[in-house]
Amino acid sequence: MDLFYEDALATAPLFEGIHPADLHSLLSCFNPLVKQYDKGEIAASPGDPLTGVGIVVSGEVEILHENAAGNKSLLSFIEQGQTFGEVAAFAGQTHWPATVTARRDSVLMFIPPQRFLGNCERACAFHKTLVQNMLKILSEKAIRLNKKVAYLEIKGIRPKLCTYLLEQRNLTHSDTFILPMSKSELATYLSVSRPSMSRELGLMRQEKLLDFYLSSVRLLDVESIQKIASS
Amino acid sequence: MDLFYEDALATAPLFEGIHPADLHSLLSCFNPLVKQYDKGEIAASPGDPLTGVGIVVSGEVEILHENAAGNKSLLSFIEQGQTFGEVAAFAGQTHWPATVTARRDSVLMFIPPQRFLGNCERACAFHKTLVQNMLKILSEKAIRLNKKVAYLEIKGIRPKLCTYLLEQRNLTHSDTFILPMSKSELATYLSVSRPSMSRELGLMRQEKLLDFYLSSVRLLDVESIQKIASS
DNA sequence: AATACTCTGTATCTACAGATACAATCGGTG
DNA sequence: CACCGATTGTATCTGTAGATACAGAGTATT
Secondary structure, three states: OOOOOHHHHHOOHHHOOOOHHHHHHHHHHHOOEEEEEOOOOEEEOOOOEOOOEEEEEEOEEEEEEEOOOOOEEEEEEEEOOOEEOHHHHHOOOOEOOEEEEEOOOEEEEEEOHHHHHOOOOOOHHHHHHHHHHHHHHHHHHHHHHHHHHHHHHOOOHHHHHHHHHHHHHHHHOOOEEEOOOOHHHHHHHHOOOHHHHHHHHHHHHHOOOEEEEOOEEEEOOHHHHHHHHOO | OOOOOHHHHHOOHHHOOOOHHHHHHHHHHHOOEEEEEOOOOEEEOOOOEOOOEEEEEEOEEEEEEEOOOOOEEEEEEEEOOOEEOHHHHHOOOOEOOEEEEEOOOEEEEEEOHHHHHOOOOOOHHHHHHHHHHHHHHHHHHHHHHHHHHHHHHOOOHHHHHHHHHHHHHHHHOOOEEEOOOOHHHHHHHOOOOHHHHHHHHHHHHHOOOEEEEOOEEEEOOHHHHHHHHOO
16 A cells, blocks of 8 residues: 555544554554545445544545434534544444545545454554554543533523633633634534624623623623523 | 452443453453442542543442533433443543542442553453443443434424434334333433423424324324424 | 625514423322 | 322413624635
8 A cells, every 4th residue: 555644644643652653564554445535525425334444644524414304413524634433433333324525635544443453463562552542532522522512501692601711711721812713603512593692792791791802702700700600 | 359249240331242251360450449439428529530440330320520610510320330430531631520429339440541551461362352342432422422412403392302203213113112211301311491392292292293192102294203303 | 905705793573492380190109 | 099209291471592684893815
């Protein structure tokens, strides 16, 4: 197989802690399926045999889940270096549960899940790191999802917002910070309509709980915000 | 260490596929911390050093997460044989992010995460299975959370219910089925108030979309229900 | 610098779902 | 069989958040 992709993969979370030189031998040992896809091309459809964990070597793919009713639900974008399909693969599913589409011309690599567990002598030294990385990827995904569920279960836009803002405050260690996404995206993330969120922010500014300008926010009355969040 | 616990652990998902005799040597090799807790006793508080993945050998524990605002949010119960803390442990967190309380007199076992990756010669044969099980546990957790997020993001009780009912129909391969939880629990799971859900079910019965009696449900107009779900 | 284009703030109207209270039914227990 | 507690069905009222529309501010592009 072609080994021109190692530079792109050196920064991939899955290969973190593996020296580029070792990555070389690891990949030759794994001999994974590597395939080129044109923009818009479908790499996998629900029901297709799941041959391995996907890695975006270059480009970007989109994952579209469909539920029992057949309507598109969860949508996510996977960028260079990130993995996809690992949840289904390690849960023992033998078929793709979602549609994978190339958003741009992309090169994808597929590694059969058993390879991660295999006892090839040459790769054995890297298995430990590789497995550790995969456990970390899955765990961090669970943490992200847990956090999202926590937000979605909060009733009322104001408590939802306050909880989110307090989390940002914790992350930045400051009462003044820049939102990590646009207000529209934030509204989508919290699953509320953008005008409703905007209205609530406006009211909270009137009440001197906070101030904001575009994406910058300053919390003025942290105590009251905490009370609202825990209501 | 005491090895009286192997029977209880034989059915644990983490040790699935490992022969009881092998489990014996595995545990002696691991030499994990095992501790007894009285009902109501706190096994770990947020900030405590996270020494290992927890396993409920006997009894039952409760996991209570708290968010930035300091109010209890996600609550889950871990029964005999199940693991807890694995997400935090493998995400590299060194401290417990939640409160762990014994709901009954319980025996807990803690295995340092590195042990799963270690290359002890004696246990090496089981490592593969053990790691595979852990990957499966994490993946299935991600799947459950994904599904929950999908439900929570649906706006409107009726589409939410219809999506859920169609999923049950898929699982049971029948238009008539018994709900896997009480209506109150279902309402909580879907994050709607119980009377609101009851009202919606009543209306849908009036409209001849479905019929129900307590926990049994019969879908009468699957096509319309699918249309509602994908709205 | 002029232009599109996206993102944001604001207003009005309406509908949906929550809170609450109470009755009916179910299920377990003595 | 009679009791009690838990679960479920139903009604009314109210408040909140969604939909929609539009104006203004920001930011890219040429």
